[in-house]
Amino acid sequence: MVALAPSLGTILDVRRRAAWREPSALPGFRGAFAFTLVYAGLIILLPLAALVARPWEHSPADLVHGILQPRTLAALRLSFVAALAAAVVNTAAGLVIAWVLNRYDFPGRRVVDALVDLPFALPTAVAGIALATLYGPNGWIGSLLAPLGVKVAFTPLGVFVALLAVGLPFVVRAVQPVLEDLDTALEEAAQTLGANTLQTFARVILPALSPALLTGFSLAFARGAGEYGSVIFIAGNMPGVSEIGPLVIVTRLEAYDYAGAAAVGLTMLAISLAVLIATNWAQVRLARRGAP
Amino acid sequence: MASGLSRREVLATSGAMALVASGVASAEPNVTLLNVSYDPTREFHKAFDVLFAADWRKRTGQILTINQSYDGSGKQARAVVDGLQADVVTLGLAYDIDSIAQRGLIAPNWQSRLPSNSSPYTSTIVFLVRAGNPKGIHDWLDLVKPGVGVITPNPNTSGGARWSYLAALGFATRHNGGDETRALGFVRGLYHNVPVLDTGARGSTNTFVQRGLGDVLLGWENEAMLAIDEVGPGKFEIIRPKLSILAEPPVSVVDKVVDKRGTRAVSEAYLKFLYTVAAQELAVKHHFRPRNRTVAARYASTFPALDLITIERFGGWKVAQAKHFADGGTFDKIYQPS
Structure with a gap:
């Protein structure tokens, strides 16, 4: 799902590629273009096609009924709402972190910078077990929250x-390079012209960063909605309460219900795709308006 | 699942490397076998394979390499259906081998080809409680008391959990004189005391042992005994209910694969060897209940006799699966507002 975002961006971002063939300093357009088509087809489209063009053992009505089960709906809702909430928070947090890493020099900056990537590098199951240990009733954080009546693990x-934890690096890494390219002279000019800090941020910095922020947001969201490995150990997996969408897919597979599993998978894919298209559309609009 | 990690690792157990190194050449061609198994048998099979490879070499002169693959029982069955070239499967419940047979890879009569329902060792469902049994848990009825936290995995994703679910249902059916509605009411009460549903048996063991959640772990006897081995006695104790279920992890050769690879003889010998006294002793060492009467008698105090119902009580796995664990089955209904 992650890989969809850049490709969609490429499709929708036609503005700068109006010409069929962009002149480039390097030769070899034909070869590179053919490679792009074959590779993207093999890695992205073929598995997707296999998901759709499979022997559907049930009738369409049965499949729809399977998706509309209260347990399935609750799981899909949890996956998408949690992914949305986490992506929103990560977009704000990621902006602050990227800002600090980019605009300030402090001892250990490189260490913090490397730390941001850790969720990428860590096997998701390891992250999940670590979080469950931390937030479990006898964990460091869990035992502090328990007297307050706050339960995190298994809810x-x-x-x-x-x-x-899973989504943060997407936002930071999307915003950082844009922030690096952003000329500090723009901010200085804004302030010279009488803008206060808030105005500078809202009118100068944010518009320039918003396409990158949206990219980070949509990547974090899409990844979060489909996340299984790290969530499964901390969710509690109670049907109708803390059961996530991908677990419903696994549950169907365990019952050898391949068609039911594929139907839930396609539903999740369709929702994620809709969100990605919407954010890409917004991104194009923002880029057009925000372009200095 | 050890720490719940999803993995399929392949281990080779054989004396072949050592023999090659010492320059012993064999006139017989070397043979390889792939045993696709489920997580809890890992340690047992590692030891068993060495035993069998030595025996096979003595009998035939062939140097046998046995590759092992481990994961959850259902996942392994799907891998074989999808084309994993397993010579033999040794899984957690007959339903998973039935599913492979249904797709024509294994003969339909597989379960009657070997003694004792093709299950060379068995286990049952027991309770693991914290030292001193602070909540006073002695039998099934204690699991539905208010304030008792029960840890058990999700029957949708764990074969072991299906055995647990049916054991609870079997007890409740007998307790209520055969009244199924009241029996299911008991099971509903039990699962309402479950705060976390892990996806596999090892995950639940971790939740109970490492995270300190719950008062009683409901699951495999072999897992409970292993947990005590691992953390040392004095922290947990095993409570055996008066009535439980006879969990039969079955084995079979995969006909399509062994006929194609020409490994039928060695694969069948491998499975038959599971019934020898030496293998049964090994099974005991890894906390499985032996089928062999003599061996069972020797370890009667390790594995106290329980009143064990069988899967036939529920009409066999196919019926039980459809009625209880399929979409809209009795397990699903527990979590729907009544």
Whole structure:
């Protein structure tokens, strides 16, 4: 699902590629273009096609009925709502972190910078077990929260916390390069012209960063909605309460219900795709308006 | 699942490397076998394979390499259906082998080809409680008391959990004189005391042992005994209910694969060897209940006799699966507002 975002961006971002063939300093357009088509087809489209063009053992009505089961609906809702909430929080947090890493020099900056990537590098199951240990009733954080009556591990809140960890690097890494390219002279000019800090941020910095922020948001969201490995250990997996969408897919597979599993998978894919298209559309609009 | 990690690792157990190194050449061609198994048998099979490879070499002169693949029982069955070239499967419940047979890879009569329902060792469902049994849990009825936290995996995703579910249902059916509605009411009460549903048996063991969640772990006897081995006695104790279920992890050769690879003889010998006294002793060492009467008698104190119902009580796995664990089955209904 992650890989869809850049490709969609490429499709929708026609503005700068109006010409069929962009002149480039390097030769070899034909070869590179053919490679792009074959590779993207093999890695992205073929598995997707296999998911759709499979022997559907049930009637369409049965499949729809399977998706409309309260247990399935609750799981899909949890996956998408938690992913949305985590992506929103990560977009704000990621902006602050990227800002600090980019605009300030402090001892250990490189260490913090490397730390941001850790959720990428860590096997998701390891992250999930670590979080469950931390937030479990006898864990460091869990034991502090327990007297306050706050339960994180094995509740829907745990899903949100796991997705926070999973999604952060997407936002930071999307915003950082744009921030690096952003000329500080723009901010200085704005302030010279009488803008206060808030105005500078809202009118100068944010518009320039918003396409990158949206990219980070949609990547974090899409990844979060489909996340299984890190969530499964902290969710509690109670049907109708803390059960996530991908677990419903696994559950169907365990019952050898391949068609039912594929139907839920396609539903999740369709929702994620809709969100990605919407954010890409917004991104194009923002880029057009925000372009200095 | 050890720490719940999803993995399929392949281990080779054989004396072949050592023999090659010492320059012993064999006139017989070397043979390889792939045993696709489920997680809890890992340690047992590692030891068993060495035993069998030595025996096979003595009998035939062939140097046998046995490759092992481990994961959850259902996942392994799907891998074989999808084309994993397993010579033999040794899984957690007959339903999974039935599913492979249904797709024509294994003969339909597989379960009657070997003694004792093709299950060379068995286990049952027991309770693991914290030291001193602070909540006073002695039998099934104690699991539905208010304030008792029960840890058990999700029957949708764990074969072991299906055995647990049916054991609870079997007890409740007998307790209520055969009244199924009241029996299911008991099971509903039990699952309402479950705060976390892990996806596999090992995950639940971790939740109970490492995270300290719950008062009683409901699951495999072999897992419970292993947990005590691992953390040392004095922290947990096993409570055996008066009535439980006879869990039969079955084995079979995969006919399509062994006929194609020409490994039928060695594969069948491998499975038959599971019934020898030496293998049964090994099974005991890894906390499985032996089928062999003599061996069973020797370890009667390790594995106390329980009143064990069988899967036939529920009409066999196919019926039980459809009625209880399929979409809209009795397990699903527990979590729907009544």
